[in-house]
Amino acid sequence: MTDTDYDVLAIGDAVVDVIAPADDGLLAAEGVPKGSMRVLDADEADRLYARMGPAQETSGGSAANSMAGIAALGGRAAFVGQVGPDQLGTIFTHDIRAQGVTFDTPSLAGDISTGRCLILVTPDAQRTMNTYRGASEHLSVDAIDADQIARAAILYLEAYLWDHAKPRIAMKKAADFAHEAGRAVAFTLSDIACIGRHRPDFTELVESGRVDILFGNEDEVRALAGTDDLDAAMAALAKNVDLCVITCGAEGAMAIRGGEIVSVPAVKPRALVDTTGAGDLFAAGFLAAHAWGRSLEASLALGAAAAAEVIAEYGARPRGELLPLAGN
Amino acid sequence: MTDTDYDVLAIGDAVVDVIAPADDGLLAAEGVPKGSMRVLDADEADRLYARMGPAQETSGGSAANSMAGIAALGGRAAFVGQVGPDQLGTIFTHDIRAQGVTFDTPSLAGDISTGRCLILVTPDAQRTMNTYRGASEHLSVDAIDADQIARAAILYLEAYLWDHAKPRIAMKKAADFAHEAGRAVAFTLSDIACIGRHRPDFTELVESGRVDILFGNEDEVRALAGTDDLDAAMAALAKNVDLCVITCGAEGAMAIRGGEIVSVPAVKPRALVDTTGAGDLFAAGFLAAHAWGRSLEASLALGAAAAAEVIAEYGARPRGELLPLAGN
Numbered sequence: 001m002t003d004t005d006y007d008v009l010a011i012g013d014a015v016v017d018v019i020a021p022a023d024d025g026l027l028a029a030e031g032v033p034k035g036s037m038r039v040l041d042a043d044e045a046d047r048l049y050a051r052m053g054p055a056q057e058t059s060g061g062s063a064a065n066s067m068a069g070i071a072a073l074g075g076r077a078a079f080v081g082q083v084g085p086d087q088l089g090t091i092f093t094h095d096i097r098a099q100g101v102t103f104d105t106p107s108l109a110g111d112i113s114t115g116r117c118l119i120l121v122t123p124d125a126q127r128t129m130n131t132y133r134g135a136s137e138h139l140s141v142d143a144i145d146a147d148q149i150a151r152a153a154i155l156y157l158e159a160y161l162w163d164h165a166k167p168r169i170a171m172k173k174a175a176d177f178a179h180e181a182g183r184a185v186a187f188t189l190s191d192i193a194c195i196g197r198h199r200p201d202f203t204e205l206v207e208s209g210r211v212d213i214l215f216g217n218e219d220e221v222r223a224l225a226g227t228d229d230l231d232a233a234m235a236a237l238a239k240n241v242d243l244c245v246i247t248c249g250a251e252g253a254m255a256i257r258g259g260e261i262v263s264v265p266a267v268k269p270r271a272l273v274d275t276t277g278a279g280d281l282f283a284a285g286f287l288a289a290h291a292w293g294r295s296l297e298a299s300l301a302l303g304a305a306a307a308a309e310v311i312a313e314y315g316a317r318p319r320g321e322l323l324p325l326a327g328n
Numbered sequence: 329m330t331d332t333d334y335d336v337l338a339i340g341d342a343v344v345d346v347i348a349p350a351d352d353g354l355l356a357a358e359g360v361p362k363g364s365m366r367v368l369d370a371d372e373a374d375r376l377y378a379r380m381g382p383a384q385e386t387s388g389g390s391a392a393n394s395m396a397g398i399a400a401l402g403g404r405a406a407f408v409g410q411v412g413p414d415q416l417g418t419i420f421t422h423d424i425r426a427q428g429v430t431f432d433t434p435s436l437a438g439d440i441s442t443g444r445c446l447i448l449v450t451p452d453a454q455r456t457m458n459t460y461r462g463a464s465e466h467l468s469v470d471a472i473d474a475d476q477i478a479r480a481a482i483l484y485l486e487a488y489l490w491d492h493a494k495p496r497i498a499m500k501k502a503a504d505f506a507h508e509a510g511r512a513v514a515f516t517l518s519d520i521a522c523i524g525r526h527r528p529d530f531t532e533l534v535e536s537g538r539v540d541i542l543f544g545n546e547d548e549v550r551a552l553a554g555t556d557d558l559d560a561a562m563a564a565l566a567k568n569v570d571l572c573v574i575t576c577g578a579e580g581a582m583a584i585r586g587g588e589i590v591s592v593p594a595v596k597p598r599a600l601v602d603t604t605g606a607g608d609l610f611a612a613g614f615l616a617a618h619a620w621g622r623s624l625e626a627s628l629a630l631g632a633a634a635a636a637e638v639i640a641e642y643g644a645r646p647r648g649e650l651l652p653l654a655g656n
Contacts, residue, residue: 056386057386099381
């Protein structure tokens with residue numbers, strides 16, 4: 001794909017992660033299931049923050065993390081997302097650009113602040129996410145540049161951003177631009193609760209042929225297909241998408257294309273510190289290798305290797321060196 | 329000291345650390361010696377930030393880190409410092425309070441932003457600090473509460489804050505309040521360049537009897553005494569301060585009180601990740617144990633143990649559990 005400037009262009013939440021160690025008692029007091037993601041309003045976010053321990057801040061956002069991962073692997077990535085006119089917006093913008101990702105979305109005028117994801121990391125390395133989306137949900141179709149999308153081999157969209165009309169319209173428009181330019185559209189199901197809120201819309205999205213590559217974990221794929229039988233779910237989805245990529249946690253990952261099913265085991269992380277970003281970095285590795293024309297097996301393997309690397313560090317963005325993993 | 333509410337009350341920089349991995353090439357391009365601390369203005373800080381890689385943000389400030397360390401060790405700590413009315417100020421305030429440190433200084437009115445310390449961590453785990461002090465240098469005597477100072481066994485002042493008249497006047501006033509209440513005043517020399525700028529003033533401070541406990545490393549103690557001979561420097565300073573505590577890097581640390589000299593070896597860190605905060609956490613361990621009435625040797629040992637712990641993590645504040653180190 002030498003006629004492209006980017007391997008992948010992603011549209012997603014532009015948030016800063018606020019990460020703190022937490023014990024199971026805080027999760028219980030908040031009534032939030034471990035490992036889940038919930039959306040908070042500004043007041044709820046302030047209240048939870050006041051209960052959290054000393055934190056560290058790093059740029060986050062699921063698809064943004066994936067683009068940072070692609071850049072760290074030596075790929076060419078661009079990101080579209082909405083920050084506010086504040087210090088957290090400056091931090092998000094600095095970090096993604098410093099990682100080598102093209103990010104040109106102007107910050108939002110007005111006084112809506114940059115989104116934050118309050119992440120509670122329990123001693124078992126599990127992360128529970130509490131997102132105040134802020135400016136992110138004000139991403140509008142004006143931020144979508146048809147020409148830029150045409151210059152990316154793959155457009156990558158995250159379901160997390162589906163809750164609000166403005167970014168939803170922007171993402172659908174972007175998918176149309178991508179297909180008009182003959183590019184592939186990838187979509188990640190993001191989260192089981194997200195599917196609960198938008199299953200009819202996601203189903204329509206998939207059945208209308210707008211999605212070429214679908215990412216999800218086993219639960220998400222089953223929920224979208226509306227069946228407890230994973231094989232049946234995979235078969236149903238494979239009718240509508242060219243390629244379905246399913247992560248299975250510690251069991252590894254698999255890809256289904258037509259009648260072909262390929263799977264790889266998980267890569268054992270060098271340390272079990274914080275699972276935040278594991279799915280995002282898996283997508284990064286898979287998408288980069290796929291855009292480079294590698295086999296499904298090689299693409300899954302790079303996804304698994306990148307995921308293992310981020311699990312061994314605190315936070316959802318690569319800090320160590322990912323380039324050797326890419327093998328270019 | 330049961331008539332106190334705090335083991336230690338500190339006055340110092342209220343800054344957020346912006347920490348990023350860096351290679352020696354960036355240090356060379358910036359012309360900044362490895363391991364040093366320099367002060368930047370706002371424009372210089374923005375320029376350097378633009379050259380830095382993806383970063384993480386954590387609350388910092390030398391004396392503030394020490395108070396966070398004391399709280400993490402189970403001690404009672406208070407902090408006085410100046411943040412601006414912005415998101416970084418909110419982060420600083422949250423983190424130090426969440427650690428259990430009393431922090432009541434109101435944020436600055438106006439548009440001066442919270443200070444930042446841009447920290448470049450090279451692969452050898454050394455940190456090079458570039459500080460834009462921001463609101464910190466506007467700390468005024470109005471922030472000093474004589475009654476609160478009287479309720480702390482030890483007042484701890486950092487030399488870093490000496491560059492500007494307002495906080496310098498505030499710290500001298502605080503030292504007077506402490507002595508009027510019969511409390512001890514501790515002072516850390518902070519940095520060799522700091523001594524270069526303020527040696528006459530620091531000398532006057534020590535010779536006037538305003539300092540009871542002096543912290544410094546070997547180079548700083550020699551620079552203050554104006555001699556290359558460490559023994560001569562220690563002898564000279566011991567005439568004016570009750571207790572002189574000297575860190576010697578990998579060689580450990582020692583304390584001089586009257587004719588008594590006690591030393592301890594360094595504690596080997598479980599990993600060599602980032603030396604940021606090592607001196608701050610050493611001071612935390614020493615001051616906490618000293619306030620608890622422990623021996624010089626036990627106080628040095630707790631300092632060495634706390635320093636080793638923070639070296640094994642990224643950033644200058646304790647993230648892991650320090651409480652077992654305290655042995656209370």
